[in-house]
Amino acid sequence: MNEQIFTVMEFSGRGDAMFGGSAADWSLYTQEDGSNAFMSAADAQRRQLVKAYFPTKKEASEAGEAASQRKGLISALPVRRVDEIPYAQLRWIGVTTRKCPICPTFENIG
16 A cells, blocks of 8 residues: 655745745645645635645646646645554545545545
8 A cells, every 4th residue: 555645836936925025835725626726725725625635746746737827846745644643544534435635545535
């Protein structure tokens, strides 16, 4: 079982916005219609979206390239495993409800 999953970030702009720069680094989220889009965490939280997760680095990179509208630097990043999360239970929830965004297997998740 491959327990490594990936998420995607888009790095765009230069310099910290707090100091007059234009940098805005956004994560890839799964939207209500199932499509993926880069957006700020605040926008995603307001819409109650979850980050997009992928079973391979290649799939993550391809999804990021397809979703990018700002044409920033796309990076597929490994998600660190947290031992306190019961992965077996999450996998069961994901398979039965098809809503688990961080399940380590994706065979039955739409």
